[in-house]
Amino acid sequence: MGGYSYGELGAIFAMQGFSGISLFSVLLLMALGLAIIFGQMGVINMAHGEFMAVGAYTTYLMSSLTESFFPAFLPYYFILSIALAFIVAGAMGYLAEYVLIRHLYSRPLDTLLATWGLSLIMQQSFRSIFGAREVSPTLPEWLLGAYPATDMIDIPINGLFVLGLTIVVTLGVFYLMFKSSWGLRVRATTQNRVMSGAVGINTKKIDRFTFALGCGIAGIAGAAFTTIASTGPTTGTLYIVDTFMVVVFGGAASLFGTIASAFSIAQAQSILEFFISGSMAKVFTLLVLVLILMFKPEGLFASKVRR
Amino acid sequence: MLDVANLKVSYGQSEVIHGLNFTAKKNETLAVMGRNGMGKTTLFKSLIGVLPLSGGSIHIDGTDISKCESYQRVENGVAYVPQGRMIFPNLTVQENIETGMGVSKLKAIPDDIYALFPVLHEMRHRKGGNLSGGQQQQLAIARALVTNPKVLLLDEPTEGIQPSIIKDIANVLNEIKKMRDITIIVSEQVLSFTMAVADRIIVIDKGNFIHEDLRDDVDTDKIKGYLSV
Numbered sequence: 001m002g003g004y005s006y007g008e009l010g011a012i013f014a015m016q017g018f019s020g021i022s023l024f025s026v027l028l029l030m031a032l033g034l035a036i037i038f039g040q041m042g043v044i045n046m047a048h049g050e051f052m053a054v055g056a057y058t059t060y061l062m063s064s065l066t067e068s069f070f071p072a073f074l075p076y077y078f079i080l081s082i083a084l085a086f087i088v089a090g091a092m093g094y095l096a097e098y099v100l101i102r103h104l105y106s107r108p109l110d111t112l113l114a115t116w117g118l119s120l121i122m123q124q125s126f127r128s129i130f131g132a133r134e135v136s137p138t139l140p141e142w143l144l145g146a147y148p149a150t151d152m153i154d155i156p157i158n159g160l161f162v163l164g165l166t167i168v169v170t171l172g173v174f175y176l177m178f179k180s181s182w183g184l185r186v187r188a189t190t191q192n193r194v195m196s197g198a199v200g201i202n203t204k205k206i207d208r209f210t211f212a213l214g215c216g217i218a219g220i221a222g223a224a225f226t227t228i229a230s231t232g233p234t235t236g237t238l239y240i241v242d243t244f245m246v247v248v249f250g251g252a253a254s255l256f257g258t259i260a261s262a263f264s265i266a267q268a269q270s271i272l273e274f275f276i277s278g279s280m281a282k283v284f285t286l287l288v289l290v291l292i293l294m295f296k297p298e299g300l301f302a303s304k305v306r307r
Numbered sequence: 308m309l310d311v312a313n314l315k316v317s318y319g320q321s322e323v324i325h326g327l328n329f330t331a332k333k334n335e336t337l338a339v340m341g342r343n344g345m346g347k348t349t350l351f352k353s354l355i356g357v358l359p360l361s362g363g364s365i366h367i368d369g370t371d372i373s374k375c376e377s378y379q380r381v382e383n384g385v386a387y388v389p390q391g392r393m394i395f396p397n398l399t400v401q402e403n404i405e406t407g408m409g410v411s412k413l414k415a416i417p418d419d420i421y422a423l424f425p426v427l428h429e430m431r432h433r434k435g436g437n438l439s440g441g442q443q444q445q446l447a448i449a450r451a452l453v454t455n456p457k458v459l460l461l462d463e464p465t466e467g468i469q470p471s472i473i474k475d476i477a478n479v480l481n482e483i484k485k486m487r488d489i490t491i492i493v494s495e496q497v498l499s500f501t502m503a504v505a506d507r508i509i510v511i512d513k514g515n516f517i518h519e520d521l522r523d524d525v526d527t528d529k530i531k532g533y534l535s536v
C-alpha cells in the first residue's frame with residue numbers, strides 16, 4: 001500500500017467503505033430473503049438472484065412507463081417501484097412455491113435442481129422480453145450526486161438511500177419474525193414442523209407466504225440494485241454466489257449473523273477492490289472466508305440453546 | 308365425543324395397529340396401557356394426524372377427521388402432548404404456549420393456565436429448551452390446553468419424571484377435568500398414575516386391545532401382569 005499518505009489512506013477507506021454500503025445493502029437484502037426461505041423449509045433457492053432481477057426489471061419498466069406517459073411523476077416513481085418490485089417478485093415467488101416447490105419439500109436435492117431450472121427459465125424469459133442488452137432505469141435527480149462530507153470524502157446519495165431502505169426492510173423483517181404472531185408460527189415451524197402442525201399451525205400456508213416474502217425481499221434488493229449497476233438477464237446469477245457466501249458465513253439460523261457477514265464481505269470486497277483488481281478481491285475474500293469456516297463451520301453466529 | 312372405528316396404521320408394509328375400535332365419552336378419561344413397543348405412540352400419532360391411517364375412521368362429535376391434516380384436527384378439537392414433550396426449544400415459555408393460541412383465537416394466555424402451572428409463569432421469559440423435563444411436560448400440556456380442546460391426547464406424560472412430580476401431573480389432570488368439559492386419553496406404563504386419573508383402562512398388546520375395565524373394577528394384579536415382560 002506504499003505511495004499513499006495516512007490521510008489519503010483514510011479517505012480511500014472511507015470512500016470505498018461508503019461505496020461498499022450499496023453492495024452491503026443489496027447483499028443483505030438478498031441474504032435475508034434466502035436465509036428466511038432456507039430456515040423455514042430447508043430449500044436453497046437457486047433462483048433467488050432471478051427474483052432480484054425481477055425487481056430490477058420492474059423498476060426499469062416503471063421508469064420507462066413514467067418517462068413516456070407521466071414525465072411529471074419521474075421524481076417519485078422510484079419509491080412506488082420499490083413497493084411494486086416487492087409485490088411482483090413476491091407474487092411470482094408465491095406462484096413458484098405453489099406450482100413447483102411444494103411438491104418437492106421432502107427431496108432437498110430435487111428442490112435444488114428445480115429452483116436451478118427455474119432460474120434458467122427466468123433468465124431466458126428476461127432475454128426474450130427485455131433483450132440481451134443491459135438496461136437501467138432513469139434515476140430521479142435527487143438520487144444522483146454525492147454529499148461532500150470533507151474535501152477528500154464524497155458520500156454517494158444513492159448509497160445512503162439504499163442503506164436507509166435496507167434498514168427499514170430489515171427492521172420490518174425483524175418485527176415480523178420476532179413480534180408478530182405470524183413470525184411466531186414461522187419460528188415454530190422452523191424448529192419442529194410436525195409438532196407445529198399438531199398445535200394447530202397450517203405449516204403449508206406458512207411455507208407459501210414465507211417463500212413469497214423471501215422472494216419479495218429479493219425484489220426490493222433488485223430495485224435497490226438498479227442504483228448501483230445496470231440490469232441484464234444474468235444479473236441474478238452474478239449476485240447469487242456472493243449471497244450464498246453471506247448466508248453460509250453468517251450461519252443460516254441467525255439474522256444478526258447475516259447482517260454482520262453481509263457487512264464484512266461487502267466492505268472487504270469494496271476496500272480491496274481499490275488496491276487489487278475486482279476478481280482478485282473476490283478470490284481473497286473467499287480464501288479468508290474458507291479459512292474462518294474451517295474453524296467455525298457453523299458460521300459466525302450459531303444459536304446457543306441446548307436442544 | 309371421540310369415535311374410533313377399525314383403525315389401522317402401518318409403517319411401510321408392516322401393520323402396527325390392527326383395527327382398533329373404541330369410543331371415549333365427554334368428561335371421560337381413558338388410559339391406554341401397554342409395554343414398550345406395543346403401539347401406544349403409533350396410535351396417538353395417527354389420532355392427531357402425524358401418521359396417516361391405512362384404514363378405519365376417526366370421528367369427533369360426529370365429524371369425520373380421518374382425512375384431515377394435523378392442524379385441521381386441532382381446529383376440530385383434538386390436542387396432543389407427545390411422548391418426549393417436543394416443546395420448541397428456541398422459543399420462550401410464553402411463546403411456546405402462544406403457538407397453540409392461533410386456533411383458539413385467544414389474545415393473551417388465560418390466567419387459569421398459569422394458575423395450573425405457576426412455574427411456567429415464573430419462567431415465562433426463559434427458552435423452553437432450558438427447562439427441566441418435568442417443567443417441559445407442564446409446558447407441553449399448557450400449549451395443548453390453550454387450543455381449547457375437546458379431546459386431549461397425552462402420550463406417556465410421566466416418562467422420565469420423578470415420583471413427586473408425577474403426583475403433581477396427576478393432580479393437574481384431575482384439576483383440568485373439573486374445570487373443563489374434556490375427554491382425556493392418556494397412554495401409560497405407570498399403574499399408580501393411571502389409577503389416580505383414569506375412569507377406564509384399556510390394555511394394548513402388539514397393536515390389539517386385549518383387556519378393558521372401569522377403574523373401579525380394575526384387578527390391579529391382572530394389569531400388572533400384562534405390563535410386566
Ligand SMILES: Nc1ncnc2c1ncn2[C@@H]1O[C@H](COP(=O)(O)OP(=O)(O)OP(=O)(O)O)[C@@H](O)[C@H]1O
Nearest residue numbers: 318323341342343344345346347348349350390463
Ligand atoms: N418410524 C417407524 N418405522 C417403523 N416401525 C416403527 C416406527 N416407529 C415405531 N415402529 C414400530 O412400531 C411398534 C410400535 O411402536 P410405538 O412407538 O407405537 O410403541 P409404544 O407403545 O409407544 O412404545 P414405548 O412405550 O416405548 O413408547 C414397535 O414395534 C416399533 O418398532
Ligand SMILES: [Mg+2]
Nearest residue numbers: 347348390463
Ligand atoms: Mg411410545
